[in-house]
Amino acid sequence: MTAPRLSAVDVARRVARDIPDGSYVNLGIGLPTLVADVVGPDKEIVYHSENGVLGMGPAPAPGEEDPELINAGKQPVTLLPGGAFCHHTDAFVMMRGGHIDVSVLGAFQVAENGDLANWATDEAALPPAVGGAMDLAVGARQVLVVTTHTTRDGRPKLLPRCTYPLTAAAVVDRVYTDLAVLDVSPGGFVVREVAPGVTPEALQAVTGARLTFAPDLTVVRPD
């Protein structure tokens, strides 16, 4: 693979384009949080945090942090006008009860049937930790995954079947990587868009699952 990969911000921009105005959105920790920084000002998006914040705003200015007003990643945030606090059970009612329109999650692996593995690897040295990953994966109306196309050492993350422990089965709708945008369909991954300079053959070579290419395949426009 010699074509340059999309930057994390470019991938975030591409995800942001798919989030409709007026959506209630939960962004996972890591790559997904970048999406909030690049959503255009023409859209009003309500961000949800699992610890009871609805209408979450950006990080406060230095010196303005409130140690108790944090996001799921435990970083200081702000509350926008119109925002509200709720208790944990209600915050998870929003997630588990199908009230969140879009959940953007990171992943270790995604399978061609939409299975998601994003909470545990096969590493036994660290205690297991799950947080709200499983609740978000089963409860949101739409589950979008943002991930690098391969691991740091070049192994594919898009597979026929996940080898890591599952977070949830058959939940992923769309995957955005640094090489492509792919839909999960009943027939497996359908590539909708590829990064500039990436050929179908090159993409297939770094993907574990068999790919189908959409007849109207286009090049990713990050803006």
Next chain:
Amino acid sequence: MIDKRVATLADAVAGVADGSTVLVGGFGNSGVPVELVHALLEQGAGDLTVVTNNAGSGESDVAALIRERRVRKIICSYPRSAGSVWFEKFWRAGEIELELVPQGTLSERMRAAGAGLGGFFTPTGADSLLAEGKEVRVLDGRRQVFERPLPADVALVKADRADRWGNLVYRTAARNFGPTMATAAALTVVQVREFVELGALDPEAVVTPGIFVDRVVQVAP
């Protein structure tokens, strides 16, 4: 006359028995009833089952309870965080039991306990390792796992203000598990920043009605 206020942190945690299940509020460092947990450490109860979202960090609160070998088992969603060194040390040595629960299921199991339910089915975790040994049924076309309530002997909660009836309001995201935990324990103990006169809290804005609260202690910020 009802007066749930107690004078000292020692009074607040008096009588907590060895072997108790203790709910501890907080998410990361937000809303953790640090002073109550330290009072429990001082009080001396051991062989505890602690239910909390994280497993403490550094040398404070739940981490201190673990360090002093008071915790037999921890039930939580995310024990691994920056500085959770005492939990990790004991877990590696096999000296603390861990029951890992998806965060929403953790919260809902406590809600079920508080609401007098026998349990509930949820799709969360149904296809994961965390459903092992539990009943799974297909309901409404989805695989769902049966989860049992999680009642406790004691809940330790941090709120912002209280009156003598134990009505509570919270502050920003420090509310987190507090209102649910307050319903799920036989003894709910709350630390607040400020006491106010009965009638001074806006009844439209009370988050935890006093019926769920047994003791309240003031901790100066």
